[in-house]
Amino acid sequence: QKEVEQDPGPLSVPEGAIVSLNCTYSNSAFQYFMWYRQYSRKGPELLMYTYSSGNKEDGRFTAQVDKSSKYISLFIRDSQPSDSATYLCAMIGDNDMRFGAGTRLTVKP
């Protein structure tokens, strides 16, 4: 089993839709959780990071962490074509950092 599983696979939504991106993990030592956005042919850029369980909101983006279930989510409201990118979850704990495989999101106008 991979330490970080990212779900779902490639995702295509219409403009304005609410997008839900999710990751599960197995290492209970992870404490910091990040979401990165990576446009094609670019390096990943940090979108949001959260510590421990709870929600964090930034504009149209909400990051949610449930440590008891080892499950994190990123919600995008009112999705825009400019949100089309690959989204990677990442987590840090116990001197270890792991990335999910990434979810490719396409928002169609």
Add this chain to the structure above:
Amino acid sequence: SAVISQKPSRDICQRGTSLTIQCQVDSQVTMMFWYRQQPGQSLTLIATANQGSEATYESGFVIDKFPISRPNLTFSTLTVSNMSPEDSSIYLCSVATLYEQYFGPGTRLTVT
């Protein structure tokens, strides 16, 4: 935040040759990382390069294949040695400040 630049942005190299990738940061950072991102896969950490100490390599990566230099707090190089087609990948440098991590634009390497 940190602004990171990498050179070259892309290269096509022949099998058996070596390529050195440069990473420049606009501010002094202690922790610098080198990642590889193969097509359709996530980021894989190659090594951690902290200034003033030897680079620490992850399992599956060795110094002879991926020598790293870290001469100061704003610069690092990664060399991909004796390349094979399996080394074709995007190589990214990254810096960390507390729990925020920033990435360079990547170097797209194709080995023929």
